[in-house]
Amino acid sequence: MPRSGVEARDKLRAAALELYALQGYDGTTTAQIAARAGVNHRTFFRHFTDKREVLFGGEAQAHRSLAEDVANAPAQARPAEVLLHAFEQAARTLDGEADAAVSRLRIIAANPALQERDLAKGAALTQTLASGLHQRGVPTHLAILLAAMGWAAYQQATARWVGDPSQSLSRHLRTAFADLHEAAANLSS
Amino acid sequence: MPRSGVEARDKLRAAALELYALQGYDGTTTAQIAARAGVNHRTFFRHFTDKREVLFGGEAQAHRSLAEDVANAPAQARPAEVLLHAFEQAARTLDGEADAAVSRLRIIAANPALQERDLAKGAALTQTLASGLHQRGVPTHLAILLAAMGWAAYQQATARWVGDPSQSLSRHLRTAFADLHEAAANLSS
Numbered sequence: 001m002p003r004s005g006v007e008a009r010d011k012l013r014a015a016a017l018e019l020y021a022l023q024g025y026d027g028t029t030t031a032q033i034a035a036r037a038g039v040n041h042r043t044f045f046r047h048f049t050d051k052r053e054v055l056f057g058g059e060a061q062a063h064r065s066l067a068e069d070v071a072n073a074p075a076q077a078r079p080a081e082v083l084l085h086a087f088e089q090a091a092r093t094l095d096g097e098a099d100a101a102v103s104r105l106r107i108i109a110a111n112p113a114l115q116e117r118d119l120a121k122g123a124a125l126t127q128t129l130a131s132g133l134h135q136r137g138v139p140t141h142l143a144i145l146l147a148a149m150g151w152a153a154y155q156q157a158t159a160r161w162v163g164d165p166s167q168s169l170s171r172h173l174r175t176a177f178a179d180l181h182e183a184a185a186n187l188s189s
Numbered sequence: 190m191p192r193s194g195v196e197a198r199d200k201l202r203a204a205a206l207e208l209y210a211l212q213g214y215d216g217t218t219t220a221q222i223a224a225r226a227g228v229n230h231r232t233f234f235r236h237f238t239d240k241r242e243v244l245f246g247g248e249a250q251a252h253r254s255l256a257e258d259v260a261n262a263p264a265q266a267r268p269a270e271v272l273l274h275a276f277e278q279a280a281r282t283l284d285g286e287a288d289a290a291v292s293r294l295r296i297i298a299a300n301p302a303l304q305e306r307d308l309a310k311g312a313a314l315t316q317t318l319a320s321g322l323h324q325r326g327v328p329t330h331l332a333i334l335l336a337a338m339g340w341a342a343y344q345q346a347t348a349r350w351v352g353d354p355s356q357s358l359s360r361h362l363r364t365a366f367a368d369l370h371e372a373a374a375n376l377s378s
Contacts, residue, residue: 080376112309119308120301145341145372152337156330180376183334187269187373 009047011037016054017100020107025051025114052117055104059121063128065089070132079133079143083150084177086129091157091169098165105162126151153180198236200226205243206289209296214240214303241306244293248310252317254278259321268322268332272339273366275318280346280358291354294347315340342369 015036019028030051034041048054069086077085094101108114130147134140157176161169204225208217219240223230237243258275266274283290297303319336323329346365350358 078375115312116305116309119312120305123304123308141345141368142372142375144345145338145369146376148341148344149334149338149372149376152334152341155337156333179330180334183331183338184373184376186267186331187335187338188370188377 005047008037008039008043012039012044012047013054014100016051017103017107020055021103025107025111052114055108055114056117056121059124062090062121062125065093066125066128067132070129071135073136079136079138079146080150080177080181082133082136083129083146083153084173086132087150087154087157087173087177088170090154091173095168095170098169101169102162102165105158109162122151122155149180149184153177194236197226197228197232201228201233201236202243203289205240206292206296209244210292214296214300241303244297244303245306245310248313251279251310251314254282255314255317256321259318260324262325268325268327268335269339269366269370271322271325272318272335273362275321276339276343276346276362276366277359279343280362284357284359287354287358290358291351294351298351311340311344338369338373342366 012033016028016033019032019036028051030044030048031041033051033054034044037044048057066086069089070082073082073085108118126144126147129150130140130143133143133146138146153176154173156179157169157172160172160176161167164172201222205217205222208221208225217240219233219237220230222240222243223233226233237246255275258278259271262271262274297307315333315336318339319329319332322332322335327335342365343362345368346358346361349361349365350356353361
């Protein structure tokens with residue numbers, strides 16, 4: 001995409017997040033987003049299929065990144081370390097765009113339909129993690145459960161980040177993984 | 190509800206499951222369901238808001254049952270035992286109507302929109318379990334993770350049941366909880 005295209009996309013995304021936060025997701029139209037971004041209404045649809053996609057775009061990239069990070073974790077790493085390694089990369093990216101990411105998470109948390117979409121995204125990413133663990137030699141029935149546990153910890157971290165963005169997501173993630181180990185010890189004893 | 194109303198509801202549900210399995214969920218209309226059940230089309234809407242509700246009705250009851258089963262687990266039971274106790278009651282109910290339950294799970298698994306709805310139901314039931322554990326004295330941050338782990342095991346059990354209904358859900362549940370303990374041991378070591 002030429003530079004002007006990337007700029008338009010970024011402007012549309014920023015304008016959408018501002019409007020969703022100001023007047024609610026349901027009360028915002030794609031025409032309003034385009035107007036605030038200073039672009040033609042049709043330009044919106046060259047970048048996003050609808051106003052929901054502004055919040056959920058880039059999912060294919062998220063799958064690729066998680067799969068790569070799981071594959072690239074040190075060879076001797078145990079499943080919990082592999083998962084933490086992968087989530088740490090994701091957290092670093094989100095920490096680099098913290099204002100937009102927290103705003104996005106707050107908008108999703110406030111809207112049941114967006115939450116359903118977010119749960120589906122989470123379930124799909126959990127499957128990608130499970131496949132990655134399986135490719136590292138973890139039996140399927142354990143890989144699925146371990147991926148679900150890791151995802152639950154990551155969700156706990158993002159929920160706390162939304163409540164307290166003064167600490168980085170990376171820091172909340174380390175706390176959540178400490179909690180996960182405590183919960184697992186409770187369960188395995 | 191008078192007995193005739195309960196009968197109509199059961200007939201509508203059975204007719205809907207048959208049609209969803211035969212001709213697909215998307216290809217089935219509420220009018221067809223009513224006709225197959227031998228009732229007036231308007232009768233459908235006295236029992237269900239739409240054709241999706243046939244698959245997801247009774248959710249309030251599921252929350253009440255899980256909350257009660259968590260509360261009624263033996264006082265000295267550990268969180269994993271509390272969760273297993275609650276899921277065992279749910280599994281016993283589903284084993285008692287196995288054909289309809291497996292058919293229902295298969296229809297949901299075949300349709301992405303129904304899966305999203307099912308994920309939302311699962312997330313809500315997981316919160317109910319977490320609240321129940323918290324009321325038994327488990328700290329919130331651990332209760333949420335433990336409930337998510339238990340739910341992942343229950344999901345694993347239902348998925349295996351759909352693949353192999355020759356064994357009861359109760360039996361698949363015990364296998365999944367053994368796997369969960371193994372995964373937790375892997376994570377906590």
